[in-house]
Amino acid sequence: MSRSASNDRLLGLSRLSARAQLGDNAVILASPNQNLPEPTIGCITCFDSDSFASLEILYADILWAECLAADDSDISPQVELTYVGSELRVYKCVLSIDTLPGSKDAATQILARAYRHEMHRKRFLVIINPHGGQGNAENLYNEQCKPLLQAAHVSVDVIKTTYQGHATAIVADLPLSQYDVIVCASGDGIPHEVVNGMRSRKDYVAAFNRWTVAQLPCGSGNAMAASCLGTVRPGAATLALLKAQERRVDLMGxxxxxxxxxxxxxxxxxxxxxxxxxxxxxxxxxxxxxxxxxxxxxxxxxxxxxxxxxxxxxxxxxxxxxxxxxxxxxxxxxxxxxxxxxxxxxxxxxxxxxxxxxxxxxxxxxxxxxxxxxxxxxxxxxxxxxxxxxxxxxxxxxxxxxxxxxxxxxxxxxxxxxxxxxxxxxxxxxxxxxxxxxxxxxxxxxxxxxxxxxxxxxxxxxxxxxxxxxxxxxxxxxxxxxxx
Structure with missing residues (x-):
């Protein structure tokens, strides 16, 4: 089943609607091979456990997992999953996860597989150029990027630039230990300003060793996102950024x-x-x-x-x-x-x-x-x-x-x-x-x-x-x- 089809049908799951187990690449819902009833938009529909087909939620699509309070019953631990579905919208469902005795709790295991590079633990500074993207950069960030970052529980601060060269000044004066990733919600002009702001610092070597520079494509030219994240769609780029691998790249003098x-x-x-x-x-x-x-x-x-x-x-x-x-x-x-x-x-x-x-x-x-x-x-x-x-x-x-x-x-x-x-x-x-x-x-x-x-x-x-x-x-x- 395709990712979008699978995720769309999962919208109807309720807290007691299915048992699941952790696979190599996805959370797998294993039940008798029958068709899953279509969910009712706007409410949670409970289904009989025998009515589920086999479905999965890819770890690549999971933004967050959280264990719910356990009761005294012998059912498997319940986990609330937050994930990306069709049209890059954020959805939630609650599943009973089968885990091995003595293993880490299910949510911890899921997050470890969803974030192999632990990007959800990083502290982000997002620099928005409000004039980028024909003046639409801030709206693009708020509507397509911010919901995914919030759902991933990432620590995010936002600064909006007010003049050309402002990002250079911001980065030049930024406390070194305050952030891990500097995200440019802009076109390609802000990343240019950021790397030059880093180089202008007295502790520039420490800045380049500590900070990672990335782009969310919210401008007219989005070459960095196209090259590094494989997309210029703001929402898709946000998901790719959260799952991405940190790597050193060349610059030019x-x-x-x-x-x-x-x-x-x-x-x-x-x-x-x-x-x-x-x-x-x-x-x-x-x-x-x-x-x-x-x-x-x-x-x-x-x-x-x-x-x-x-x-x-x-x-x-x-x-x-x-x-x-x-x-x-x-x-x-x-x-x-x-x-x-x-x-x-x-x-x-x-x-x-x-x-x-x-x-x-x-x-x-x-x-x-x-x-x-x-x-x-x-x-x-x-x-x-x-x-x-x-x-x-x-x-x-x-x-x-x-x-x-x-x-x-x-x-x-x-x-x-x-x-x-x-x-x-x-x-x-x-x-x-x-x-x-x-x-x-x-x-x-x-x-x-x-x-x-x-x-x-x-x-x-x-x-x-x-x-x-x-x-x-x-x-x-x-x-x-x-x-x-």
């Missing part, structure tokens, strides 16, 4: 002359993608379609974005990327605390000569650049896997480069396939992995975007900072992408 170094968790871009994002901010009321219109406009115009690019390659060819990905995917390294050395930039300053072991990208291509896009997470938006070979902590940055001279039909073909990662197969798309790169724009004026934020239009150098940040990953891995 971004350097520009005259600017303090910044951290980037997601991406850097110059060219068609950057212009289509930053230059269409005035169309934000249109939602995601504004970006599509921006890309179409730039591609039809065959806009060129001349620059110079030098790369410290880890894998220069797609064959090398595929082999690297196959070897490293599925690795689950130990969670080892970081030190200040992990945040030190290894390569010469952005104004210094390019190191000799870096490769200069073909000047014929960079003089006619269409897209430069680099990133650490596979999804840059809902259903857009621009970096299908990205891995959480492989010590590399994925890079995509295209030439504006490509025929319109070819450009349109590979851009329409980024949702499936199919652009990887086009010879016109250069896909590589790098330890670092330097990009120097040769236009008088345009835009450079880092994590979706507008950065100074000048040369930038980026290098990977391996495993410095903790986040929450569904099943301990990035969301699935295409096979390479």
């Amino acid at each position: 971004v350097s520009q002359a005259g600017q303090p170094p910044k951290l980037s968790f997601l991406s850097q871009t110059y060219g068609v993608i950057a212009c289509s994002d930053i230059c269409t901010e005035f169309l934000r009321f249109m939602g995601a379609v504004r970006f599509d219109l921006g890309v179409l406009y730039q591609v039809v115009r065959r806009s060129k974005f001349p620059c110079e690019i030098s790369i410290k390659y880890a894998c220069e060819t797609k064959e090398g990327v595929s082999e690297f990905y196959s070897q490293r995917k599925g690795e689950n390294p130990e969670d080892v605390d970081v030190s200040s050395k992990n945040f030190q930039l290894r390569f010469p300053d952005v104004e210094a000569p390019v190191p000799e072991d870096w490769t200069v990208v073909d000047p014929q291509v960079t003089a006619n650049l269409g897209i430069f896009y680099s990133g650490k997470m596979p999804y840059v938006a809902d259903g857009v896997q621009f970096f299908p070979a990205a891995l959480p902590d492989d010590g590399t940055i994925d890079i995509v480069v295209t030439d504006a001279r490509d025929p319109f039909t070819k450009t349109a073909a590979y851009l329409t396939r980024v949702g499936s990662g199919g652009h990887f197969d086009f010879s016109e798309v250069h896909y590589a992995k790098a330890e670092a790169f330097r990009l120097t724009p040769r236009l008088r004026d345009s835009v450079i975007s880092v994590d979706g934020e507008n950065f100074p239009f000048q040369a930038l150098q980026v290098e990977v900072l391996k495993g410095v940040c903790k986040t929450l990953l569904k099943d301990g891995e990035f969301a699935e992408t295409r096979n390479l």
Whole structure:
């Protein structure tokens, strides 16, 4: 029986309606194999014990379990279960659970199986950007995320941002021991502010060793949730977050002359993608379609974005990327605390000569650049896997480069396939992995975007900072992408 069908029928269970036992993956209701009467909405219906079919509630769907006061009868202990049913609504039922003599109480056993990574014991700080998601972020959190967090009995405090950069200031002054997880109920701008707020602290090393950073997708761009939790639906992401595994991921150090170094968790871009994002901010009321219109406009115009690019390659060819990905995917390294050395930039300053072991990208291509896009997470938006070979902590940055001279039909073909990662197969798309790169724009004026934020239009150098940040990953891995 499907999860939703099973859970919907469980809505009618009463305190004395069924006996159950603990299975490997679910609480199993075992009774004679007959159809379960349909419940009456709005009341609890009692059924005869012989009328139940075999049903189950997956541990993955259980938010809470609590033993009820026992009486003097010899029936099995009664447990009130709180779980997620169809349409991600929260439901409750009471079951008599069969347990082994001398074992822990049934509720304790259920919670241990429902929360293998003990996320329900963590203390959460939720930072909401009320302006995110076209001004709908707070409503999304209150209506779709908050009920699940409350049902899971998680300790949650909420702060709403009031200005750009507020999340950076919040995290910079936050008492270190007060929280375990910083949850960004927002788009991708707040996670960017949070990691940079952590880095600005005097005790930044302790902050990165203590705090886990996650996203509940309540904004316009929700790449972090798409990549880490496998969904951009706020309710589904909340459930995934509660069940997720903590894991260290790479960040990127971004350097520009005259600017303090910044951290980037997601991406850097110059060219068609950057212009289509930053230059269409005035169309934000249109939602995601504004970006599509921006890309179409730039591609039809065959806009060129001349620059110079030098790369410290880890894998220069797609064959090398595929082999690297196959070897490293599925690795689950130990969670080892970081030190200040992990945040030190290894390569010469952005104004210094390019190191000799870096490769200069073909000047014929960079003089006619269409897209430069680099990133650490596979999804840059809902259903857009621009970096299908990205891995959480492989010590590399994925890079995509295209030439504006490509025929319109070819450009349109590979851009329409980024949702499936199919652009990887086009010879016109250069896909590589790098330890670092330097990009120097040769236009008088345009835009450079880092994590979706507008950065100074000048040369930038980026290098990977391996495993410095903790986040929450569904099943301990990035969301699935295409096979390479």
